[in-house]
Amino acid sequence: MQLHEFLADAPSAEEARATLQAEGVDVGSFTHRLKTARASVASSVEKVKSPLGDVAAKTHEQIRSFMKRFGADDAPGLPAGAFARSKGSGKRNNGSHARKQDTDAQAE
Amino acid sequence: MPAPAPTFLSEADWEAYGLRLLAFTRYWAGVHYGWTEGRTLPTGRTPEDIVIEVLLAYHEGRRTITAGVATYVQLKSSVKSVLWNLHRSHGSRRVTRLTPEDFALLMDESPNPDSSVQVEDFWRAFFEALLSQPHVAKRSDMQALVRAFQGGAESIGDLAAATGMTEERISELKRQLRPIAEKAMAHLKKEGTDRESKSPEGCHAAT
Numbered sequence: 001m002q003l004h005e006f007l008a009d010a011p012s013a014e015e016a017r018a019t020l021q022a023e024g025v026d027v028g029s030f031t032h033r034l035k036t037a038r039a040s041v042a043s044s045v046e047k048v049k050s051p052l053g054d055v056a057a058k059t060h061e062q063i064r065s066f067m068k069r070f071g072a073d074d075a076p077g078l079p080a081g082a083f084a085r086s087k088g089s090g091k092r093n094n095g096s097h098a099r100k101q102d103t104d105a106q107a108e
Numbered sequence: 109m110p111a112p113a114p115t116f117l118s119e120a121d122w123e124a125y126g127l128r129l130l131a132f133t134r135y136w137a138g139v140h141y142g143w144t145e146g147r148t149l150p151t152g153r154t155p156e157d158i159v160i161e162v163l164l165a166y167h168e169g170r171r172t173i174t175a176g177v178a179t180y181v182q183l184k185s186s187v188k189s190v191l192w193n194l195h196r197s198h199g200s201r202r203v204t205r206l207t208p209e210d211f212a213l214l215m216d217e218s219p220n221p222d223s224s225v226q227v228e229d230f231w232r233a234f235f236e237a238l239l240s241q242p243h244v245a246k247r248s249d250m251q252a253l254v255r256a257f258q259g260g261a262e263s264i265g266d267l268a269a270a271t272g273m274t275e276e277r278i279s280e281l282k283r284q285l286r287p288i289a290e291k292a293m294a295h296l297k298k299e300g301t302d303r304e305s306k307s308p309e310g311c312h313a314a315t
Contacts, residue, residue: 002262003289004139006262007135008132010132019131023287030130031127033156035122
């Protein structure tokens with residue numbers, strides 16, 4: 001029946017707002033609920049994306065630093081030659097040990 | 109070539125559709141399922157809950173908007189389906205989240221000749237009940253609007269032509285007519301229920 005469709009329908013948001021207010025609906029409270037619901041979807045999408053990105057970046061950095069400390073030339077997933085020896089010094093670029101040698105040499 | 113279907117509703121659409129759907133859901137639930145202000149629907153939901161859950165279902169991609177069909181028409185159909193399916197399948201049992209079955213589209217059944225006669229009788233009785241409501245009976249403008257519908261007007265343009273009223277005036281009267289139509293429908297349903305319970309079949313069924 002067209003009458004019911006006509007009475008049920010509000011052709012615009014303004015008319016819907018006027019209709020709801022005339023019926024005593026707290027429109028402000030409802031629009032707040034709408035916004036909160038939409039925001040919750042957006043934040044849950046962010047939660048899925050963000051930690052994975054952070055973990056990947058952090059893990060990559062940890063592997064890099066670990067491999068560097070033990071003097072590896074390369075690490076899986078990292079560019080070839082990423083940990084190549086420093087040219088000319090004959091020393092491995094291996095973190096604390098290398099730094100200690102540098103300090104000893106300066107003391108002499 | 110039809111435009112591609114949007115995956116997400118924009119923030120502006122979200123609020124505009126939300127308000128329009130709430131106006132729709134409140135009336136539809138009132139007229140067809142006897143919902144009244146302050147009460148909940150089956151499963152303990154309110155019309156506001158239904159609107160938000162329908163919008164979320166589309167926004168999260170659990171339901172998809174079909175390209176080439178007006179978004180509002182699809183959202184409205186979902187509300188109708190959800191209301192119908194909640195009443196049909198869940199009764200008073202609470203459910204935490206709408207299931208895909210709750211969105212199952214209503215089947216359009218072609219009425220047989222007998223039921224067509226019943227439908228016509230029902231609407232004739234509905235218009236009589238509406239015209240006899242005090243707020244309608246006392247006012248010539250409201251009566252003119254209802255009679256225009258009875259005469260087959262289907263759009264605001266038809267109504268304006270039939271009544272000579274402006275579209276703004278018709279919109280105002282429409283707002284006033286909504287709760288009156290709900291009351292007329294409730295009255296008609298109650299009469300039908302009373303008649304059934306008083307009929308020999310009704311008495312027999314009750315005993």
